Amino acid sequence: MAPNITLESYHNVAPAGTIDLAYKLSEQLKGRTMLHVNSTRWGGGVAEMLHRLVPIFKDLGIDIRWDVIEGTPEFYQVTKSFHNALQGESQVISPEMYETYLKVNRKNGRKMDLNADFVVIHDPQPAPLIYKRKKDSAWLWRCHIDASHPQRKVWNFLKQYVSRYNGAIFSLPGFAQKLSIPQILMYPSIDPLSDKNRDLSEDEIEALTGPYHIPRDKPMILQVSRFDRFKDPLGVIAAYKMVKKYTDCCLVLAGGSAADDPEGRAVLNEVKSAAEQDADIFILDLPPDANLQINALQRRASVVIQKSLKEGFGLTVAEAMWKGKPVIGGFVGGITVQIVYGQTGYTIHSIEGCAYRIRYLLNNPGVAQRMGEQAREFTRRNYLITRHLCDYLALMRMYIR
């Protein structure tokens, strides 16, 4: 758990008035109990977010707990299939698999203390725990995944549990479903004080990026994402090659480790062969804990790309914007709400569009700087953890009578 995090720590980074707003919202909630339940303590965006949010709720006097369900390997295999099916991939789920899912949830339900005034259940894995809800508590189901085009059979199964909640929270309007309960929009957030986003000195940036030997004498284009076809790294290389004909620059593709992922390994190999014979393309296969390195690369970049073809929310966009960088991103998922066209960057639909906007920004550093400044302010208002905190407090105020 992140140590010594208090709300006051965010005074210098949150928008004016937000810290006061959080204090005021929490005044009527002191001593009330809140419980978050998800499926893992470490790894993944949900756990990362809860590690940061839980201490702040405590600091505000809210009696918060975070609990994690325990599952068997078969259970996690089933929920992985659920996850893929909800994201629209074709999956075969047998009656035995459904039974495994329910059995693990029943077992957890018997063991866990689920009493709280306000309960947030994250994602499909623990959704059936709703059967433990007491009459006077409010339970919300928080869906972090892109369930806009789910496999119908799997969604209908899950829906029988989701419909019993007091409300469901989605990350984008397009993820909403036909449900009889209120559906709330809540964007995810980044933590400006985490290693991935905290301020770095020039010396730190140099020390962290020096080992990659990226040239200093030409502008740097960066995409941070795992080596996945939906992130279109080959499209980024193609756009870079178009730019390179006119403007000297270098390209950094920084991605997570593809060691355990055969598909990722295949994409990484394709990326490596597309980059062959170009000494200005740098492919960095970074370990999962390379947060400071990613932070430094984003700060060193002239332009940041997120040329996804399919995306959930895509918080790497907010991360780059927080560092004052204009972002050029594919017109998909959460990228469309993070990039305000022509103000904080550009959304694009093609390799040619991506190349044109890179050229434009590299040749107009004043425009890039103005957009970067606006991007930082836009992120400050909309995508920081302090806004996320206020969203939860407002929901508690609404649901707890």
Next chain:
Amino acid sequence: MNEFCFKDCTEIRELTGKKADDEATLMELIEEAPLDSIYYHTHSYFLRHFYIAGPYPNDFANWAAVQVRDKALGEKLSGVTPSPSHDLESVRNELVDIIDAHLSEIRTVPAVIFGQPFYFMKSKIIEVPTQLSVHDLQEFRDALAVVHASAIYNHIFEARMRVRRGKSDFALWLEDVLGLKDLAAGIEGIDAYMFSLEGLRQKILSLCDRELQKGSDGA
């Protein structure tokens, strides 16, 4: 009893699950949308964009212009804003009339090809009392200068449209308690839809300063 207490607000955004991919569907859904949804798409915009404004002051116009790339409809919808004699039901009717007339002038129904659908939403506002309570115009002016921008939204748009007080809380208090009819009328006369919340703050501050100046000149 006669003090004015500033209240910030925060918004909980609700998804209705309804969406339009073309302008005919947009029109149909506007016809059946709850008034809360019409309000959200013509007002909450201010809370979402403190600094960076889209081309027009309502979501319908922005969607037509930016996502459908039908700039003509975007322009036609841009001027639809409520007024004291133009409530949300009238706004709904006007939106529908404009889209209907626009569609009757063209052969095909413009639809989203590369853009995003229009997602109908609504919102709930949670009021949050501040420590700022004021008793005279100078105190009012000083508090207004520092209050969170959401308080300006709350006391102007929420008060006028959703709480249905007809006027902004600022104008009601200045007129009823301080007897400053001209200042209240000046605030009500501001075309609030043409400003961001920060711009609105500056506009009201300048009206207050002028009134305070008048008072000191007359003293």
